[in-house]
Amino acid sequence: MAKEQSALPRIVVLGAGLGGTIAAYELKAAVKGRASVSVVSDSAVFSFLPSNPWVAVGWREADEVQVELAPIFARKNIDFTSVGATRVHPQENRLELNDGTSVAYDYLVIATGPELAYDQIEGLGPDGGHTVSICQTDHAKAAAGVFESFAANPGPIVVGAVQGASCFGPAYEFAMILDTELRRRKIRDKVPMTFVTSEPYIGHLGLDGVGDTKTMIESAFRDRHIKWITNAKVAKIEPGTMHVEEVGEDGAVRSNHDLPFGFAMMLPSFRGIPAVMDIAGLVNPKGFVIIDKHQRNPAYGNIFGLGVCVAIAPTGPTPVPVGVPKTGFMIESMVTAITANISNMLDGKEPTTEATWNAVCLADFGDDGFVFVAQPQIPPRNVNWSAQGRWVHYAKIAFEKYFLRKIRKGESEPFYERLALEAMGLRKLKITQTDQDSVED
Numbered sequence: 001m002a003k004e005q006s007a008l009p010r011i012v013v014l015g016a017g018l019g020g021t022i023a024a025y026e027l028k029a030a031v032k033g034r035a036s037v038s039v040v041s042d043s044a045v046f047s048f049l050p051s052n053p054w055v056a057v058g059w060r061e062a063d064e065v066q067v068e069l070a071p072i073f074a075r076k077n078i079d080f081t082s083v084g085a086t087r088v089h090p091q092e093n094r095l096e097l098n099d100g101t102s103v104a105y106d107y108l109v110i111a112t113g114p115e116l117a118y119d120q121i122e123g124l125g126p127d128g129g130h131t132v133s134i135c136q137t138d139h140a141k142a143a144a145g146v147f148e149s150f151a152a153n154p155g156p157i158v159v160g161a162v163q164g165a166s167c168f169g170p171a172y173e174f175a176m177i178l179d180t181e182l183r184r185r186k187i188r189d190k191v192p193m194t195f196v197t198s199e200p201y202i203g204h205l206g207l208d209g210v211g212d213t214k215t216m217i218e219s220a221f222r223d224r225h226i227k228w229i230t231n232a233k234v235a236k237i238e239p240g241t242m243h244v245e246e247v248g249e250d251g252a253v254r255s256n257h258d259l260p261f262g263f264a265m266m267l268p269s270f271r272g273i274p275a276v277m278d279i280a281g282l283v284n285p286k287g288f289v290i291i292d293k294h295q296r297n298p299a300y301g302n303i304f305g306l307g308v309c310v311a312i313a314p315t316g317p318t319p320v321p322v323g324v325p326k327t328g329f330m331i332e333s334m335v336t337a338i339t340a341n342i343s344n345m346l347d348g349k350e351p352t353t354e355a356t357w358n359a360v361c362l363a364d365f366g367d368d369g370f371v372f373v374a375q376p377q378i379p380p381r382n383v384n385w386s387a388q389g390r391w392v393h394y395a396k397i398a399f400e401k402y403f404l405r406k407i408r409k410g411e412s413e414p415f416y417e418r419l420a421l422e423a424m425g426l427r428k429l430k431i432t433q434t435d436q437d438s439v440e441d
Contacts, residue, residue, distance in 0.1 A: 009035040009346060012095060012105035014085055014275075016041035016069055018049070019307035019331045020111035024078050026339045026412040027109070034346045039073060040095060040103060042084030046407050047137040050328070051400055053174040053364070055140035056132070056265070057181045058148070062141040065400070067407045076410045085275045090282055090300045095275075107342050110289050110305045114270030121162055123237030124268060130237050131264040134170055147178075147263060154187050155262030158242050160196035162234045164269030166323025167308075168197065168205045171267050172217060173363050179224045180366025194259055195221065195228040196244055196266070198320040202228055206325045208315045208379055210359075210372040211386030220365065220388070229257060231319045234266065242266075247319045270323065272309060284311045294351040295338045304342070306334035315379060327359045330377050333428035335412070340429070354430040364396040371395070375426070383425070 011031065013024045016039050028037045051065040073080040081103075087096040088108070095103045116135050118125030126133045132143035159175040161168050175195050182188040199205070202221065203213035221228060233253075235243040241258055248254040271277075272287020281299030283289055289305030290297055297303040308331075312324045333355035341351030359377035363370050369392030375383035406412070421427070 008033075009106040010104060011035050011037045011107045011109065011342060012103055013037070013039045013109045013111060014041075014088070014095065015039075015111035015113060015307070015309070016043065016046060016080075016082075017111065017113050017307070018328060019113075019335055020109070021046050021069065021407060022332060022412050023109055023111055023306065023335045023338065024073070025076065025410055026335055027342065028076055028078055029412065030339045030343045031346060035106070035342075036079065038079035038103065038105075039069075039081075040085050040097065041069070041080070041082050042098070044069060044082040048400060048404055048407075049135075049137065050170075050396075052134040052137055052140040053170060053177050055137060056134050056143040056147060056174065057177055058144050059177075059181075062137050065404065066137060067404060072408065072410050087275050088279065088282070090279060090303060093302070106302060107345070108303045109338055109342075110276065110303065110309055111307050112273050112275070113308045115273045115287070117164070117269045117271050120164070120269060121234050121236065124162065124234065124266060130239050131266050133268075134174055134265060135267065143265065150263040151182075151185060151187065153262070154182075154190040156260050157191055157193045158196055158259050158261040158264040158266070159193070160232070161198060161267040162269060163198040163232075164321045164323060165198055165267045166206050166270055167267055167325045168199060169325065169327075169361060169363050171195070171197065171265070173365065174265055175226060176220065176224065176365035176369075178366075179226065193224075193226045195226055196232045196234065196242070196259070197228070197230055198232055198318075198322050199230055200318045200320075200322070201230055204318075204322065206315070206322050207359075207374065207377065210361075210374045211384055213370070213372060213386050216370055216386060216388050220370075232257075233320055237264070237266075249319055251319050269321075270308060276309075286311075288312075293354050294341050295334055295355065296341065296351055302345075304338045306338055307331045310334075312378070324378065327361050327377060329360045329426070329428075330355075330357050332413070333357060336428040356427050356430050358426055358428070360426060362392055362396045362399055364393050367393060369393045369396060373426075 013020050024039045046067040048065040054060040084098045085095045086098050123130045133139035161171045203217040231247045233245045244257040245253045246255045276283050277287040288311035291305045295304045308326045337353045337355035340353035357376040359374040368390040370388040371392050372386035
């Protein structure tokens with residue numbers, strides 16, 4: 001890390017995905033010379049993960065949705081290493097890196113995303129398993145090759161999310177995109193498709209639904225001849241066969257399904273990365289970072305967490321374990337709150353800013369799509385709305401191009417984006433009593 005900045009307080013962002021990269025940009029702009037900002041990642045590139053379903057059917061090349069980070073961070077005077085971290089040592093304010101070196105910090109922002117828990121189910125996953133993945137862009141690129149081979153000799157498809165999964169939107173998107181691509185190739189009639197999910201009902205999304213997502217997605221599945229199994233536990237996966245247990249409301253197995261497949265993609269459950277696993281006070285038993293309402297860890301007051309790596313309680317009990325997703329706008333609201341709170345701490349003040357955790361989601365169905373707005377993401381909500389239409393497909397494409405442009409320019413939130421969101425009633429930060437008193441004064 002840069003020696004000339006060593007006298008300044010050191011802010012280190014661990015992770016360079018959607019949350020980590022945006023956090024680095026936003027923090028650098030906010031601290032204005034009061035601290036240095038560094039990023040530690042295990043990858044040299046930013047990958048726009050929402051585009052992975054398109055990569056997996058050949059609608060995008062992997063490099064179209066990836067950005068080399070080093071030149072951008074250098075231009076922004078943000079130190080960067082892609083060596084990756086092997087362990088966080090919170091009592092020493094130190095990151096141990098994979099090459100044996102260490103990085104000291106005064107403030108740490110953990111934005112790593114999760115570890116993919118493929119090993120929890122026999123036969124799951126692209127590495128030594130029998131299913132493809134769209135969780136990482138290199139996985140999606142490999143899936144595209146498998147899909148091309150499948151299309152030459154089509155058969156049944158199984159898509160969905162296993163028990164404990166918390167990110168259901170991409171599974172729905174991928175099922176619909178596969179349907180669209182198969183129809184374009186004139187082979188949809190040769191491909192029975194089944195959607196398998198741990199959700200208690202279609203459209204639950206780990207959020208107890210948003211608006212009428214249940215009716216909307218069930219209707220789309222019927223229109224596209226996609227069958228489904230809910231309250232599903234995947235017992236194991238063998239070559240060409242997925243063994244699924246359908247669970248009743250009492251938690252007992254109600255029926256067993258042996259589903260044949262020629263192509264299958266199942267989203268795994270998540271857990272914390274090894275670098276933070278089993279650190280008392282920092283993470284919960286699954287390795288997710290514990291945070292308070294200011295995104296700060298209660299045990300280590302100079303550590304903050306954002307994105308998929310943070311611990312959020314489920315929306316309620318379900319027959320099969322279901323996690324809570326962390327969507328893009330929700331993550332960006334966490335970034336903005338953390339930036340404000342660290343800025344306060346640099347000035348000797350206590351954190352006071354809270355993220356709204358509002359959610360806006362665009363889900364592409366290949367030739368149309370659905371959108372939902374949840375304010376906040378976790379119910380009960382002030383706004384609970386969803387809609388479907390062809391325009392969503394084009395909005396998702398536009399958003400992809402816009403977000404990648406932000407990453408390449410090194411911007412977090414251009415002023416016109418903020419104005420547009422506020423015009424739609426979408427805020428990243430909660431209005432606290434202190435804010436209200438200031439307005440009234």
